[in-house]
Amino acid sequence: MIRTSKKLSNSLNRLKSILKEKWAIFPIILVICLSFTQCANMQKPTGGPKDSLPPKLLGETPLNLGTNFKEKTIVLTFDEFIKTTNQQKEFTISPDVSLPLTYKIKKKSLHILLPDSLENNTTYTINLGKGLVDYNEGNPLLNYTYVFATGPELDSLSISGKVSNGYTQTFDLAKDKDVIAILIPTSKDSTFGKKKASYYSAIDSTGNFKFNNLREDTYRIYALKDINNDKIYNGGDEWIGFLNDSIFLNQNISNINLSYTKGTNAKYRNLEKKIDQDGSLLLVFNRPIEDPSIKIIDPVDYDSKKLLRFNTNKDTARLYFEKLDFDSLKLELTELNQILDTIIYKKARNLKTDQTIVPKLNISNKVDRVKHIEISSSYPISSIDKNKVILKEDSVSKRNFQLQQDSVNKELYHVRYNWKAKTNYELVLEEKAILGPYNESNKEFKTLFTLNDAANYGDINLTFTGLNDSSHYLIELIDEKKETIYDKRIIPASRKIAYLQYPGAKYSLRIIEDRNNNGKWDSGDVYKRVQAERLWYLDRTFTIRANWEQNETIDVSFK
Template sequence: MQAPTGGPKDSIPPKLLNVSVPNLTRNFDHKEVVFEFDEYIKLNNHYKEFSISPDVEKQPDYKIKKKKLIITLPDSLEKNTTYTINFGNGLVDFNESNPFKNYTYVFSTGPELDSLTISGKVSNAFTKEFDPKEDLSVRVLLIPTRQDSIFGKKKANIFTGVDSSGNFKFQNLRADTYRIYAIKEENNDRIYNHPHELIGFYALDTIRLDKNIENIYIEYAKGKPKEFKIQDRKIQKDSRITLSFNQPLDSPAVRIIDPEELNEKAYVKFSELKDSVNIMLEKLEFDSIKLVISDYNKDLDTTLIRRSKNEKYDRELIPQLNITNKVNKVEHITITSTFPIESIDKNKIILKEDTLSRRNFQLQKDTLKDNLYHIRFNWKPKKSYELTIQESAIKSIFGDTNKEFKAAFAYDEAENFGDMIFKINGLDSNVYYIAEIIDEKKTKVYDRKILYNSNTLHYTKFPGGKYLLRIIKDINGNGRWDGVDVYNKIQPEPIWYLDKPFVIRSNWEQNETITPKFE
């Protein structure tokens, strides 16, 4: 036996027929509320979807009995308080799981029902967008200023979710002064306490609620932790000592304090964002190593790493090229490595054009970027190339050398390069700006320039294609975008996006005047 097939699919959510204690009841003193529906129902992730606001220490008990939802309330309800139970998507029909969406049940344990509302919108401070696929987990927290000491320590009692556009609304609030936060959580505990959580706060700090308030706008971003910490530390298999931090630094330094003599020949390389560091030593002849991280010569954190005596490290200088299978006359070829390069022997680099060996290529060390070399050549169409970096062609500062390395590629005949010039109005002459050419998904950066006391952006012989322009107002001049510092009430640095993609066309020079607005 089985259910009959065919017929239209049920897409209608359950319909509420009756509530044992009517919605918006005052002087509420019941222990149980029964909701009766027109069809069989079930709970769906109700521990996450159902919520009561203000929060209670012991949560209500939710049970299903055929077509009824039975909510048993705890004994700890406060007197003269308006409570809201939000169903979210936690109740669905039994067969097709059609949700009974966003129903709220409101009651007051006193003679009055609080009726004030706060509504607004949230978005990501970096993208200036709300992504319903990624950001529906955002919660908006409302904390009376008299309780603001609980922030980051205890759950916020008053909270709400957001819809697919990032809109939120608090209802049935009492008159009071509040602070309001938006948080994209990692652990669903309504507490800002995780290093990867995004946080935002209302720009005007407090809200005096004595009438309905609309159009509250909050941007959330990666927050600056209250205290700097070394988050992770390890000795890699290739012998690099790697430290990662819970926040980027501005003027970082690392110092070995035991064994102190290792400082003399240590090579230190911070990441571009300065949120991690690699320390490389000539030899790892120690049982343990103690390091301290500082910023602007102020010591921030110390760590001790122990080395296993039986651990073997395979340190090899591996060449890293900027190409895969194509090369062009604008970018040419670059060589770098994880380990610091002391020299490259041009005589041990073999460039073949088809089958012929070519020696008239240029090998130059970059004048600005450490550990980067360039190979330039008059590449030709319809030719195949092979680059061989022979064994021991590259030598590190510790005397390590490379094994033989080969790469095959061809010349990119597209010649798809154009020029783009932006004339920018309204920039402050004494403020740093970061201009970035990015893809339409806002995830990949193709070019990055620092602007100071300048109002022109030149992109010469830039690869053709469709791009977005992003300009960051770098208020503190540290060369990167900084998110929110909720503890010191500092909003994320302003970002502006050109409102439409622009196209760089082959062999064209284009000019455009733009006026960024940083809100």
């Protein structure tokens, strides 16, 4: 019995020893297995040079450029794993189809499923843009196209050209990345602004576009800043460029130039109506109103007492009232003496307003000898009492300053003075110095400032040639980037402009041919086929030099 127990004990000890040895190597086996499992998945390589090459196309099924096309699926096979990016924007088919294509990735292949709505005897072009990339590094296959015809022949005509911003007359891809060119057969011209364009083309980095594989037909062509990526011109914030005439395409056409500007909406809408904090009734429209007018038809006695203001673009109106003791207003908006809309506004019960006039100055803590001080307000100004305007020079009150109402903008006032360097100034507008149309007034207002003596001032006298004697022109003094406007005025009949005592700096010029003589640049109207007002830019900068008087003649030639 004792011998049997010893044998059993020895056997158990050997079993334990064997198990210990096997458990010791189990973690090693587990790590090896996991590493093989990882190898079975797509992983970004570690080490070595970075992959900068796009996927390489190995095969197309059916073959590209096919005719009498009947297939329902196109398969593109590549040399590596692929994925899509921004597919909705980048992947396109022209002409457009009523039902969308379906794109599926299967490892190294792209499967394109076609709808049943393809038209007979039509050449289609599928463009992948920058939307197909390799799986690991995202390198795009640029502008790959697959072309097929549902009839016996491939259409082969083309239209190419260039687009530019109609205001700056340049193309900046960073700012205008949403711009595309669109093409619509005149037989479908009624779909413009309602349905997707039949054909559309991407714009390259320099503003060029090209439509390929087009059939002989008559087309209208547009440049569209397609902000919401629906291939439809929606007005509002979208920009549009167009040719006045259609294009008859029976041979390749090139050198089409399209300038896009902010468009207008075809149909009028009242976007907003509310009483603002200052007690004015704000009305916002979705487009400019030509020769606008607003009449209060109920309560009728409010009409003669209202003060009406439109903004420069004529797409916003404000009405000011002596009292707000009405429950509702009924207004009649007219355009070119025709009733455009009847607007009903209902006043909120707990409405609180503050009709205090808040002064606005064109300076912060520095004044210059060119513009001096300009006083304005977002609320209408009827008058400013000079007796309640105090100018202090090093704490000493001065009365020999000028307070003048602007000759054009009657709600803008100028304070001019012989400002001195290294001197402290204070401007005080006492309470009720500024009065509004219904005796509204300001609270006391103070500001401290000094002369901007860092600026050196000079004069330049410009004479312009090449301008039409019967046309009206506006001139803007701008910076080199065409973004900042330092001065804007009408070019007189003498065609001479003098910039006197201007800060020494580099400037350029923009001239507007003001066709309708409304004092501003007007963009195009695609629905009326009216192009934007023409612009001319000086193709260089000029320098106003300190303490110099310069004279220059500039020849202007509009394109």
